[in-house]
Amino acid sequence: MDNCRRCLDADELARAGRFYFEPDSIIYTAAHWLLRNALAEAGDLPAAAWRFATGPHGKPRIDPALRRDALSFNLSHTKGLVACAVTLGAEIGIDVELMDPRRSSPEIAEHFFSAAENKLLRAAPAERRMRTFFRLWTLKETLIKTTGEGLQRALDSFSFELDPVAVTFRPADVEEAARWTFWELAPTAHHAAALAIRQDMPRPLRLVIKTLRIDGDGGITIKQQHEGDAVPGCRPK
Numbered sequence: 216m217d218n219c220r221r222c223l224d225a226d227e228l229a230r231a232g233r234f235y236f237e238p239d240s241i242i243y244t245a246a247h248w249l250l251r252n253a254l255a256e257a258g259d260l261p262a263a264a265w266r267f268a269t270g271p272h273g274k275p276r277i278d279p280a281l282r283r284d285a286l287s288f289n290l291s292h293t294k295g296l297v298a299c300a301v302t303l304g305a306e307i308g309i310d311v312e313l314m315d316p317r318r319s320s321p322e323i324a325e326h327f328f329s330a331a332e333n334k335l336l337r338a339a340p341a342e343r344r345m346r347t348f349f350r351l352w353t354l355k356e357t358l359i360k361t362t363g364e365g366l367q368r369a370l371d372s373f374s375f376e377l378d379p380v381a382v383t384f385r386p387a388d389v390e391e392a393a394r395w396t397f398w399e400l401a402p403t404a405h406h407a408a409a410l411a412i413r414q415d416m417p418r419p420l421r422l423v424i425k426t427l428r429i430d431g432d433g434g435i436t437i438k439q440q441h442e443g444d445a446v447p448g449c450r451p452k
């Protein structure tokens with residue numbers, strides 16, 4: 216962990232120090248180390264040199280003074296998992312969630328999901344209902360994290376279909392729907408994850424997925440899990 220802390224800036228170190236529980240501090244530190252290293256690989260600056268600013272609606276972005284405007288990133292962390300996504304020339308959003316049955320009740324679904332999503336959830340076989348809940352949840356999160364709006368956006372102003380994944384907007388906006396590409400990832404048996412990209416001019420994408428494991432002694436192992444043409448909606452193994 217000391218190696219990770221070395222590339223964080225003063226704000227990040229201060230935030231890492233404010234967590235009450237040590238595992239939360241470790242997850243935060245690992246996420247920001249991962250982000251800085253992913254940016255270093257994509258953007259030709261050392262990990263410690265990146266500085267951040269806040270974009271519209273509070274979404275973190277790269278400090279415009281670094282003149283790396285085409286790069287966009289997003290982070291997500293949950294118990295046991297950190298995810299970071301970086302892209303060029305598009306907006307990106309990522310979400311990971313621990314699939315905890317206590318967080319997937321019908322009441323929560325009624326509150327957060329659209330009528331069509333609730334219908335889809337009720338139609339899912341009982342043994343797949345929790346996974347379906349978290350598929351919808353992570354997909355919805357990726358959309359509001361891509362735009363940066365978070366909960367400022369009404370969650371019933373868009374709705375997901377699954378198998379294949381597709382989004383529709385309310386009021387209907389077919390052109391806007393065509394700007395979005397979504398992927399579902401399967402990082403572990405207990406976590407759901409999704410990734411979204413919004414491009415003004417859709418073009419082919421390549422997807423590289425790396426997993427990072429933090430050992431008990433703080434050692435970090437990175438493994439390349441997938442690299443290939445990014446087929447929308449696919450679930451890379």
Ligand SMILES: CC(C)(COP(=O)(O)OP(=O)(O)OC[C@H]1O[C@@H](n2cnc3c(N)ncnc32)[C@H](O)[C@@H]1OP(=O)(O)O)[C@@H](O)C(=O)NCCC(=O)NCCS
Nearest residue numbers: 272273274275290291292310327352355356360363365366
């Ligand atoms: C930040 C937000 C967009 C997501 O929060 P979250 O799901 O708790 O957290 P995640 O771990 O996925 O993401 C946190 C990261 O997103 C990034 N982030 C912060 N504000 C953001 C914003 N406005 N847009 C996109 N990303 C944001 C940050 O990098 C943050 O990590 P950091 O604090 O270590 O820098 C939150 O404001 C939000 O609106 N959450 C909605 C939760 C919800 O009820 N969703 C219902 C889905 S159906």
